[in-house]
Amino acid sequence: xxxxxxxxxxxxxxxxxxxxxxxxxxxxxxxxxxxxxxxxxxxxxxxxxxxxxxxxxxxxxxxxxxxxxxxxxxxxxxxxxxxxxxxxxxxxxxxxxxxxxxxxxxxxxxxxxxxxxxxxxxxxxxxxxxxxxxxxxxxxxxxxxxxxxxxxxxxxxxxxxxxxxxxxxxxxxxxxxxxxxxxxxxxx
Amino acid sequence: xxxxxxxxxxxxxxxxxxxxxxxxxxxxxxxxxxxxxxxxxxxxxxxxxxxxxxxxxxxxxxxxxxxxxxxxxxxxxxxxxxxxxxxxxxxxxxxxxxxxxxxxxxxxxxxxxxxxxxxxxxxxxxxxxxxxxxxxxxxxxxxxxxxxxxxxxxxxxxxxxxxxxxxxxxxxxxxxxxxxxxxxxxxx
DNA sequence: TCGCTCATGTAATGGGTTACATGATTCA
DNA sequence: TGAATCATGTAACCCATTACATGAGCGA
Numbered sequence: 539x540x541x542x543x544x545x546x547x548x549x550x551x552x553x554x555x556x557x558x559x560x561x562x563x564x565x566x567x568x569x570x571x572x573x574x575x576x577x578x579x580x581x582x583x584x585x586x587x588x589x590x591x592x593x594x595x596x597x598x599x600x601x602x603x604x605x606x607x608x609x610x611x612x613x614x615x616x617x618x619x620x621x622x623x624x625x626x627x628x629x630x631x632x633x634x635x636x637x638x639x640x641x642x643x644x645x646x647x648x649x650x651x652x653x654x655x656x657x658x659x660x661x662x663x664x665x666x667x668x669x670x671x672x673x674x675x676x677x678x679x680x681x682x683x684x685x686x687x688x689x690x691x692x693x694x695x696x697x698x699x700x701x702x703x704x705x706x707x708x709x710x711x712x713x714x715x716x717x718x719x720x721x722x723x724x725x726x
Numbered sequence: 727x728x729x730x731x732x733x734x735x736x737x738x739x740x741x742x743x744x745x746x747x748x749x750x751x752x753x754x755x756x757x758x759x760x761x762x763x764x765x766x767x768x769x770x771x772x773x774x775x776x777x778x779x780x781x782x783x784x785x786x787x788x789x790x791x792x793x794x795x796x797x798x799x800x801x802x803x804x805x806x807x808x809x810x811x812x813x814x815x816x817x818x819x820x821x822x823x824x825x826x827x828x829x830x831x832x833x834x835x836x837x838x839x840x841x842x843x844x845x846x847x848x849x850x851x852x853x854x855x856x857x858x859x860x861x862x863x864x865x866x867x868x869x870x871x872x873x874x875x876x877x878x879x880x881x882x883x884x885x886x887x888x889x890x891x892x893x894x895x896x897x898x899x900x901x902x903x904x905x906x907x908x909x910x911x912x913x914x
Numbered sequence: 915t916c917g918c919t920c921a922t923g924t925a926a927t928g929g930g931t932t933a934c935a936t937g938a939t940t941c942a
Numbered sequence: 943t944g945a946a947t948c949a950t951g952t953a954a955c956c957c958a959t960t961a962c963a964t965g966a967g968c969g970a
Binding site for chain 4 (some may be wrong): 600
């Protein structure tokens, strides 16, 4: 399962050299919906990647702002990235969802509490759905504007966006179904 | 986000006392679809829970088999579980999906490779969907048979099963859509 | 006889989050 | 004046995976 962030970083650095800080920006604006990371973890992972010669770095001094440490992918890094991309995932991608865990163990007597929890989630997922429908497409265009040589990647990005859209719509449907079940008093 | 396994263990121990080994069985048969764990992690977490007085344990000697260490939830453990159950999740439940990450960074030129990956996942998700539709309902009944006093929990378990079903159906739809897009040669 | 189930764990390593620490510029 | 952005990182801690270690009984 492990070592995913590594490949996210290599993937972006394969587009163009950048700093850890910038990587966080790209990650949280694009892959963030299915792979996110904290800055501290990004810096740590970049260090490892430098140790294993998959990236190199150099300092760019700046005035009025902190110096930038710019990372560049190496040939070895590119090779590892390619190889990872070509290797199919044969296991199931595992899912963790703490809401379901909580629901599973909830007291069936506490109907009101369950409904509150579901309503909160409903709103969150509705917002997310809207984001996928309205904001993300323009984000994708901006991304392609910054790196016009990557325009052919847009269908892949669009596929991941579409996944998010379907996921949120499914989640909303499930919450509405479940709410209905718990809101209408049972006949027993 | 953290410390979920703890509550999964407390949740099951709240049903009845059992060993770490048995807990793994229940987890991987029921909550496994949205919260799974390795045995070694379960043993470790049980130790922590004992140190914080949320569970107690005693040894039951056996003949021909290794002795069993049976864990029992304490009043403090129950209180913590209740409190966790009552606290709503206000952030978004975060998603990590390595398939999407791989797809995002795939080379759009490698259409064949992308199709292979998607087809493999398609089969996995179809199997999972079948499992949710056919096997899981009987598992839920068995569960309720072992602990008939928990029959009223069945609707909650059913809700988590239904989530799995919708999730897999959504995933399959997305793969089929995406496959179609990459299988039919683009018009450009 | 081979592998599975029952049953316990330890050790090493890796991955991830939260808190801490610093500090200038810019915009409201 | 206060918050956000840019920009770097360390330290402590927690969570999770993989490999290792042991060993009897049972069914194919």
